């Protein structure tokens with residue numbers, strides 16, 4: 001890596017405000033792109049795509065060929081971790097991910113010893129991306145944060161209220177804490193390996209940081225995220241981390257202070273002036289356009305893009321959506337979004 005080349009997105013993560021905010025789009029490689037759908041069909045299954053470096057590199061780079069984005073995000077999924085721990089994951093069309101829900105015995109049977117071996121193809125993808133990516137582009141690695149991954153492991157599928165996992169945490173406290181320990185340790189190994197393979201920064205996707213009371217938020221979100229950041233930095237000093245606790249707005253300042261993440265992701269339901277009043281101007285933020293506005297385009301999109309750029313003008317800001325891009329998004333609207341942010 002050439003240390004002289006400037007990476008605007010990485011610099012922003014490290015706290016340096018840029019004149020124009022760098023940008024990427026959560027879930028930027030995906031079904032809204034015809035070339036993704038084509039490669040996906042070639043791969044067969046979704047996990048096969050994640051575990052085939054040649055194809056995973058290809059889909060990672062597809063959005064950067066179309067749009068002038070400042071970062072590539074490793075193409076993989078948060079659910080490769082349960083898969084690597086011995087809880088198989090299936091992706092069925094129209095269903096989202098499906099797993100056989102874990103019970104206490106299932107937690108005891110999880111096997112961390114071969115997880116990194118299982119994830120070797122993903123790490124090979126990172127190495128190949130590092131070798132191919134233009135030097136001014138930031139390479140983002142990621143994993144799901146433990147609570148979010150656990151909601152799928154315990155519930156067996158996505159759910160609107162994460163009831164099964166929230167109940168399990170209270171009903172089987174010891175087994176739940178054991179599961180958190182396993183996920184924390186595996187995530188540290190996995191993220192350290194991604195940084196070692198050439199990722200510039202890693203993001204913790206805590207997509208289900210909502211529906212939690214104070215005590216549950218502290219136990220299930222803040223503490224595991226903090227342990228990962230601390231454990232990772234014990235291995236990779238100053239490892240740059242983006243935390244995205246979706247739905248955790250009331251805890252934004254506490255989350256940042258407790259976990260030590262460099263950047264905090266802001267979901268689209270969080271008011272801009274709340275962020276301004278809650279986080280000091282030196283605190284880097286990422287977000288927060290509603291993906292629906294990108295589907296709509298026109299003034300619905302442009303007015304809110306302007307509001308976000310204005311609200312975060314005085315601080316390090318990475319422009320992004322407030323959650324992942326959805327399949328029905330018109331490509332022309334993404335082109336327009338990039339043009340708007342680039343001319344800010």
Ligand SMILES: Cc1c2[nH]c(c1CCC(=O)O)Cc1[nH]c(c(CCC(=O)O)c1C)Cc1[nH]c(c(CCC(=O)O)c1C)Cc1[nH]c(c(C)c1CCC(=O)O)C2
Nearest residue numbers: 026027028029030073074075076077078096097205207324
């Ligand atoms: C909760 C979660 C998952 N996966 C992820 C999260 C956290 C972010 C969020 O909340 O959206 C994260 C994720 N998933 C994927 C990426 C790849 C990198 C990127 O381009 O951002 C990333 C960073 C690819 C994917 N992961 C998935 C797809 C679609 C699969 C397909 O091609 O059929 C892609 C491109 C499948 C997936 N994977 C998951 C679900 C619920 C689904 C089904 C719903 C859906 O399709 O969006 C779990």
